[in-house]
Amino acid sequence: MYSYSIVQWFFFFYFYCFVGWCIESAYVSIKTRQLTNRGFMRGPFLPLYGSGAIMMLVVSMPFQDNIFLVYVAGCVGATILEYVTGVTMEALFKVRYWDYSRNKFNFQGHICLGTSLAWGLLTILMTEVVHVPVERFGLGIPDMVLKGVTYVLSVLIFADFALSFKAAIDLRDVLVKMEQVKSEMVHIQKRLDVIIALANQEVENRRAVLAESMSMAREEWTERMSVHIDDIKAGIEKKMEQMKAGSSAWEESHMDGIHIQEELQNLKTKYAINLADRKRLGRLKDFFQRGLVCANPGMTSVKFREALEELKRRTMGKDEPEDEE
Structure with a gap:
């Protein structure tokens, strides 16, 4: 049975946090051929x-x-x-720092059978092999030294965790805002499509009416050339009245056109503003937020997948130059 003091338990916890960070960061760095500081925190602890x-x-x-x-x-x-850690982190931060959705026999992407079976082997390895020399090392440290080291590590790790937690919450808010901006942009785009379609239809209708009116006018003029001058005069007066009515209708149509133009301009302005906001949100400047994204390139989000992928591309400098225009 393990009979450790609270300080010793904390020391072993910090020790394995550090060893885990070393293993994880080394593995990812070798795999990606790039130095990577893995984990949720910025310090060397997982x-x-x-x-x-x-x-x-x-x-x-x-x-x-x-x-x-x-x-x-x-x-x-x-x-x-x-499972509990995965569900809690996704509920708080809206992202998954690991995802087994593509593995066989997974549950909600948070756990899978293969990993669960491996945990049992790791537990045997931990208790029978790894912890034996670690225990000897920890218990061999003088009590005062162990307390001093543990207290200092506690302060540093707590501060790091608090800042990283805040950064993760802020990152979640960025994803939410990016998704809201995207929804607004989609709404604007749909409204623009409707207005353009209506405007095109109106132009076609006016062309058809104009062509029909000109054809009828030619026919009527040809017929009236042979009738009495009074009839011609009456016809002209009638045409004048029609032109006046047509002029009023044209003015009304012209005003509708002006209103459509104003709405189009407003929609274009709103779209440009939303596009600028989305790009601004995608440029993370906070050290801890950028660190979270760079340290966890494999993290995913069910609800904010597109926004997260854009955020990762921009943070890691993978966007093409023209994307910034």
């Missing part, structure tokens, strides 16, 4: 690894004499921890 290690030690305590039960406890405990 709390999920520390939590996982402590969880493995705790759940295996009652079964240290039975390796099979240690395996089962590790599978169950780690899977619960992974």
Whole structure:
């Protein structure tokens, strides 16, 4: 049984947070051929690894004499921890920092059978191999030194976590605003399409009416050339009245055209403003927000997928120059 003081538990937690960060960052850096500071925090600590290690030690305590039960406890405990952490982070930040949706036998993309089975093996490895020398090392540190180191690490890690948490919340707000701007832009685009379609239809209708009127006028003029001058005079007066009526209708139509032009201009202005806002939101300047995006290139979002992908492209400098115009 593990009988550690609170300070010792914290020290082991920080130790495994650091070791997990080293392993994860080295793996991703080699895979991407680029130095990568992995994780939720900016410092060299991954709390999920520390939590996982402590969880493995705790759940295996009652079964240290039975390796099979240690395996089962590790599978169950780690899977619960992974699921709860994944669901909580997505609920808070609207993004997933890992996603098993493409793996077989996954549940909601937060956990999958293959990973759960691997957690059991890691629990055996942790309790039987890894933690033995780590325990010896931790317990060999003088009590005063251990307390001093642990207290300093606690302050630094807490501050880092608080800033990273705030950055993640701010990043969530950016995604929400980007999605709102996109919805407004789609609404404006649809309204523009409707106005343009109506304007084109109106032009076609006017052309048809004008052509028909000119044809009827020619026919009527030809017929009246042979009648009495009084009839011609009466016809001219009638035409004058029609022209006056037509003039009023034209003026009314002209005013409608002016209103349409004004609405078009307003919609174009709103669209330009929304486009500028979306680009501005996509340029992260905060150190912790940029760090979150760069450190987790594989993170996804079910609700804000398009906005998140745009944010990642801009933050990592993968946008083409013309995209910035």
